[in-house]
Amino acid sequence: MSQANPFTSTARRPHIEGPFQPEEMRLANRNSGLLLEALRYDVTPTGLHYQLNHFDVPYVADDAWQVEVAGRVARPASISLDEICTFPARTLPVALECAGNGRGAMSPRYPSMPWMCEAVGNAEWTGTPLRHVLERAGLLDDGIEIAFIGVDRGFDRGREHAYGRSLARDVALSDDVLLVWAMNGQALLPQHGFPLRLIVPGWYGMASVKWLHRIEALAQPYDGFQQAVVYQYRSEPGGPRTPVTHMRVKSLLIPPGIPDWYTRARLVDAGPVTLTGRAWSGGGVPITRVEVGVDGAWMPAELAAPLGPFAWRGWRCMWHAEPGEHALACRATDANGETQPLETRWDAGGFGNNAVHRVHVTVRAKP
Amino acid sequence: MSQANPFTSTARRPHIEGPFQPEEMRLANRNSGLLLEALRYDVTPTGLHYQLNHFDVPYVADDAWQVEVAGRVARPASISLDEICTFPARTLPVALECAGNGRGAMSPRYPSMPWMCEAVGNAEWTGTPLRHVLERAGLLDDGIEIAFIGVDRGFDRGREHAYGRSLARDVALSDDVLLVWAMNGQALLPQHGFPLRLIVPGWYGMASVKWLHRIEALAQPYDGFQQAVVYQYRSEPGGPRTPVTHMRVKSLLIPPGIPDWYTRARLVDAGPVTLTGRAWSGGGVPITRVEVGVDGAWMPAELAAPLGPFAWRGWRCMWHAEPGEHALACRATDANGETQPLETRWDAGGFGNNAVHRVHVTVRAKP
Numbered sequence: 001m002s003q004a005n006p007f008t009s010t011a012r013r014p015h016i017e018g019p020f021q022p023e024e025m026r027l028a029n030r031n032s033g034l035l036l037e038a039l040r041y042d043v044t045p046t047g048l049h050y051q052l053n054h055f056d057v058p059y060v061a062d063d064a065w066q067v068e069v070a071g072r073v074a075r076p077a078s079i080s081l082d083e084i085c086t087f088p089a090r091t092l093p094v095a096l097e098c099a100g101n102g103r104g105a106m107s108p109r110y111p112s113m114p115w116m117c118e119a120v121g122n123a124e125w126t127g128t129p130l131r132h133v134l135e136r137a138g139l140l141d142d143g144i145e146i147a148f149i150g151v152d153r154g155f156d157r158g159r160e161h162a163y164g165r166s167l168a169r170d171v172a173l174s175d176d177v178l179l180v181w182a183m184n185g186q187a188l189l190p191q192h193g194f195p196l197r198l199i200v201p202g203w204y205g206m207a208s209v210k211w212l213h214r215i216e217a218l219a220q221p222y223d224g225f226q227q228a229v230v231y232q233y234r235s236e237p238g239g240p241r242t243p244v245t246h247m248r249v250k251s252l253l254i255p256p257g258i259p260d261w262y263t264r265a266r267l268v269d270a271g272p273v274t275l276t277g278r279a280w281s282g283g284g285v286p287i288t289r290v291e292v293g294v295d296g297a298w299m300p301a302e303l304a305a306p307l308g309p310f311a312w313r314g315w316r317c318m319w320h321a322e323p324g325e326h327a328l329a330c331r332a333t334d335a336n337g338e339t340q341p342l343e344t345r346w347d348a349g350g351f352g353n354n355a356v357h358r359v360h361v362t363v364r365a366k367p
Numbered sequence: 368m369s370q371a372n373p374f375t376s377t378a379r380r381p382h383i384e385g386p387f388q389p390e391e392m393r394l395a396n397r398n399s400g401l402l403l404e405a406l407r408y409d410v411t412p413t414g415l416h417y418q419l420n421h422f423d424v425p426y427v428a429d430d431a432w433q434v435e436v437a438g439r440v441a442r443p444a445s446i447s448l449d450e451i452c453t454f455p456a457r458t459l460p461v462a463l464e465c466a467g468n469g470r471g472a473m474s475p476r477y478p479s480m481p482w483m484c485e486a487v488g489n490a491e492w493t494g495t496p497l498r499h500v501l502e503r504a505g506l507l508d509d510g511i512e513i514a515f516i517g518v519d520r521g522f523d524r525g526r527e528h529a530y531g532r533s534l535a536r537d538v539a540l541s542d543d544v545l546l547v548w549a550m551n552g553q554a555l556l557p558q559h560g561f562p563l564r565l566i567v568p569g570w571y572g573m574a575s576v577k578w579l580h581r582i583e584a585l586a587q588p589y590d591g592f593q594q595a596v597v598y599q600y601r602s603e604p605g606g607p608r609t610p611v612t613h614m615r616v617k618s619l620l621i622p623p624g625i626p627d628w629y630t631r632a633r634l635v636d637a638g639p640v641t642l643t644g645r646a647w648s649g650g651g652v653p654i655t656r657v658e659v660g661v662d663g664a665w666m667p668a669e670l671a672a673p674l675g676p677f678a679w680r681g682w683r684c685m686w687h688a689e690p691g692e693h694a695l696a697c698r699a700t701d702a703n704g705e706t707q708p709l710e711t712r713w714d715a716g717g718f719g720n721n722a723v724h725r726v727h728v729t730v731r732a733k734p
Contacts, residue, residue, distance in 0.1 A: 006627035007634050007729065019386030025471065026631050028392060029485055032399035035558065037423040047414030047556050054628050056404040104392065111629055118396055155627040155634065189414050191402065260373035260522040261421050262478055264393050267374050267522065362374065 010158040012237055015108035015348075024104075024114045033118025039254050039278050042122070042307055042314070043093060046184050049121030049192070050205075052098050052113060054163055054226075055154035057191050058211050065195045067133070067179075071147075072217035074138025081195055084179055087128035092178065092201060093311035095122045095280040099204035099231055099244045102344065102353025110350040117252060117357055122278070122312045125199045127180030131173045133215065139169075143217030146172040147224065148198050148209040159225050165209050166222030167200065176201050176284070176310065179212065201310035202283040204247050204351075206231045234348040246282025248354040249340055251290055251315070251332035253277040255359045266361040273321045275301075277357075279332035280312040286335045290315040293329035293356070301330070321363045328359045377525040379604055382475035382715075391471075391481045400485025406621050406645050409489070409674055409681070410460060413551050416488030416559070417572075419465050419480060421530055421593075422521035424558050425578050432562045434500070434546075438514075439584035441505030448562055451546055454495035459545065459568060460678035462489045462647040466571035466598055466611045469711065469720025477717040484619060484724055489645070489679045492566045494547030498540045500582065506536075510584030513539040514591065515565050515576040526592050532576050533589035534567065543568050543651070543677070546579065568677035569650040571614050571718075573598045601715040613649025615721040616707055618657055618682070618699035620644040622726045633728040640688045642668075644724075645679040646699035653702045657682040660696035660723070668697070688730045695726045 004011055016024075031052045038048045066078040097120040104114030113119075134146070149164040171177065178199045181188060188194040193210030200207035206226065222228075232241035254277050257268035279287045286309070290301040304314030315330075333339040344355040371378055383391075398419045405415045432448040464487040471481030480486075501513070516531040538544065545566045548555060555561040560577030567574035573593065589595075599608035621644050624635035646654045653676070657668040671681030682697075700706040711722040 006630045006632045007731075013629060019388070020392050021386070023630055025387050025392065025395060025481060026483065027629070028395035029400050029471075029481075029483055030402060030631075033396050035397060035420075035424055037426070038557065040426055041557075045557055047418075048558060051414075053402075055626055056622075057402055059404070059407055104396075114392060114396075116393065116396055154625045155632075156629070160625075160634075190405065190408075190412055191415060255423075258521045258527075259422055262380060262394070262523070263373045263390055264397075265373045265522075267527075364374075 006158070007155055008158050012157070013111040015237065016111055017108040020114060021111065023111065027113045031113050033115060034121050036118065036252060036254055039252055040276065043124055043184060044121040046186065046189065049123050050098060050119040051191050052119065052205065053152065053191065054156070055152040058151045060190070060194055060211065067196065067212060068214045069133060069137040070214065070216045072140040072143035072219050074140060077137060079133060079136070081181065084128060084133065084196065085181060087132040089126060089128055090178060091124055091126040092176065093122060093124050093308040094199060094201045095120065095310060095312040096205045096208060097247050097250065099206050099351045102355065103350030105344055105353060106346055106350050110348060112350060120252070123183050124185065125178060125180040126182035126185070127178035127199065129175045130177045130179050130198070131175065133179060134173065139217055142219045144169050144220070145218045145222050147216045147218055147222040148212055149214040149216070150209050150211040151213045152211055156225060156230065161225050163209065163226060164222070164224040165207055165227055166218070166224070167207065202246055204244055206244065230349070231351065232349065233351055237348045239348065244351050247280065248352050249281040249332050249334040249338045250354040251277055251279035251330045251340065252357045253328060253330045253359055255361070257361055266359065268321050268361045268363045270321050270323050270363050270365050273319045274316055275319050275328065276314065276316040277330055278312040279315055281332070281334035281338065284309045287313045287332055288335050289333040291331045292317040292319070293331065294319060295327050298331065323363050323365045326361050326363060328361060329356045331356045373525070374522055375525050379524070380478040382604065383478055384475040387481060388478065390478065394480045398480050400482060401488050403485065403619060403621055406619055407643065410491055410551060411488040413553065413556065416490050417465060417486040418558050419486065419572065420519065420558065421523070422519040425518045427557070427561055427578065434563065434579060435581045436500060436504040437581065437583045439507040439510035439586050441507060444504060446500060446503065448548065451495060451500065451563065452548060454499040456493060456495055457545060458491055458493040459543065460489060460491050460675045461566060461568045462487065462677060462679040463572045463575065464614050464617065466573050466718045469722065470717030472711055472720060473713055473717055477715060479717060487619070490550050491552065492545060492547040493549035493552070494545035494566065496542045497544045497546050497565070498542065500546060501539065506584055509586045511536050511587070512585045512589050514583045514585055514589040515579055516581040516583070517576050517578040518580045519578055523592060523597065528592050530576065530593060531589070531591040532574055532594055533585070533591070534574065569613055571611055573611065597716070598718065599716065600718055604715045606715065611718050614647065615719050616648040616654070616699050616701040616705045617721040618644055618646035618697045618707065619724045620695060620697045620726055622728070624728055633726065635688050635728045635730045637688050637690050637730050637732050640686045641683055642686050642695065643681065643683040644697055646682055647679040648699070648701035648705065651676045654680045654699055655702050656700040658698045659684040659686070660698065661686060662694050665698065690730050690732045693728050693730060695728060696723045698723045
């Protein structure tokens with residue numbers, strides 16, 4: 001590992017091959033993922049939704065919270081949370097996935113949070129469309145991007161910054177992009193952005209800025225570090241970049257049977273087993289097909305009723321488990337015809353891994 | 368790593384020296400700890416309390432829940448959760464810490480969840496003293512231990528079992544040992560034991576059995592795997608064992624300043640800094656002193672008012688930060704005169720690490 005001064009060195013961190021590093025373990029101990037058995041809940045229970053926070057969770061004493069609306073607007077102002085809560089409210093179930101989900105399965109891997117597959121959740125978010133706030137401030141015609149800045153602050157690759165991201169004007173004005181103050185019917189928890197955050201349905205989680213403190217309309221592209229440098233697909237380190245935006249089509253399987261504590265190996269009793277899980281895609285594109293693989297042979301799963309245009313979708317498939325070792329997998333396809341790849345597509349930053357989810361099980365004869 | 372069959376091999380897992388293993392990373396991605404900045408809350412917000420679950424979180428559809436009370440009782444019966452909720456209720460703030468907290472800092476370390484220091488929380492639990500249920504069932508005089516069995520099931524070292532633990536009769540009859548149905552004023556979350564769990568204040572978390580399904584009074588010591596084998600102090604693998612019971616005196620410090628994303632290195636602005644954190648001990652023994660160490664020199668911290676006999680206790684200490692590198696630490700002492708050791712005491716299973724918490728910071732001159 002580079003021993004460079006983290007507060008001054010702007011060098012790229014070298015990729016890691018082989019064992020996990022102490023830095024990766026610290027991040028895994030800080031951030032938390034969905035327990036796969038909790039895929040069974042339509043709405044992810046509070047505290048089981050994945051959370052990834054770049055810096056410390058800021059302490060916000062109360063809800064005397066103000067959001068500064070600035071830049072290319074006719075009426076720059078600080079708007080209180082109380083006023084924002086008077087705008088028309090919407091509640092949307094939204095599948096959110098971390099763009100780095102699956103990074104830990106890449107080789108070599110970028111030194112960052114080593115998610116395997118668990119960085120996802122599907123909560124019900126309540127707030128008001130962002131456009132109401134932009135209309136109140138009088139967004140000017142030359143405001144081509146809207147930047148969102150949180151109060152969380154720290155360093156990454158030698159740059160001190162508050163976490164910030166932007167959206168193009170047309171995306172920001174969509175009725176689905178929300179300023180939210182509630183999750184699953186309750187005030188936001190500190191770690192999910194209390195008292196106010198952005199939710200950008202259909203996008204990877206990095207767009208949904210927490211502890212939202214400043215909204216700035218810009219006449220030029222936003223060049224914040226998390227926008228211009230971090231969340232970019234690259235096929236080689238330092239190579240050409242493509243912004244990370246919508247989630248890629250993906251599915252996860254609830255591991256059947258019971259686990260071994262340490263290895264998490266799974267033991268299943270022979271006989272009929274209902275395999276079930278969730279599938280989602282980005283940009284509001286519906287899931288049209290889920291297949292379940294057993295030892296390399298694919299069979300169709302039955303899709304549950306949709307929960308909403310941006311929510312994950314349930315699926316199930318009966319399997320007659322025979323004693324022995326078996327390789328289970330699931331693969332989703334969306335209405336654009338995009339299908340999960342069988343193998344991980346490598347990315348320099350570890351983003352966008354939507355390879356099929358695989359679960360190995362041992363089946364024992366019924367006693 | 369041993370490649371033994373996890374469902375049949377009863378061999379001890381060999382200790383690990385050096386880099387973290389994939390099994391450890393899987394456990395770190397499943398279990399979650401307190402974010403140290405959340406030590407500032409008297410009551411740990413929902414979803415920030417540590418959680419460690421040996422097996423899968425079981426799904427419980429509703430609260431038509433029954434607890435079987437069996438063994439050395441005059442009136443064995445299944446008691447409904449509805450009836451348990453009619454018994455006299457108590458709410459207690461309780462600091463709970465995982466017995467394996469700090470395992471990841473031992474060398475060599477036992478192959479299990481590699482906590483650094485974050486496996487703690489302080490929630491308000493609401494329930495009824497267990498003794499009401501034992502009295503209703505008519506605990507017989509020869510019931511010397513009470514066993515508590517959850518519905519969560521799996522393997523560890525080749526033994527299939529439901530998670531179970533026991534308490535000696537006198538402990539179980541204490542007014543402080545609760546059957547709880549609420550945490551922080553809300554129904555238990557699935558991952559914290561919905562719909563009913565045991566809370567044993569003053570003990571490490573393994574005693575507070577979740578998803579409680581069966582209570583059995585025994586005329587002989589309980590020999591469940593988690594009781595007789597797992598949660599035992601041993602100074603050498605396979606050596607003589609001492610049961611893990613009460614929490615050891617401990618304290619944690621909120622890392623001041625702001626972090627670097629990947630290394631979690633901390634940068635602090637020069638000038639006055641309030642260092643603050645929490646301290647707790649086991650068995651209801653009060654904290655009597657907290658000291659803060661700066662570069663090896665110890666100074667007393669001011670204790671906040673106690674929150675309750677089993678809760679953690681706040682403390683604070685002013686520090687005038689001078690530019691440069693500094694080693695911060697905190698050390699608590701309890702009313703029994705027990706003080707945290709400066710160095711980790713090794714344990715074969717990785718239990719009971721209450722060494723002083725150390726935080727390295729870089730202080731920069733004020734701009």
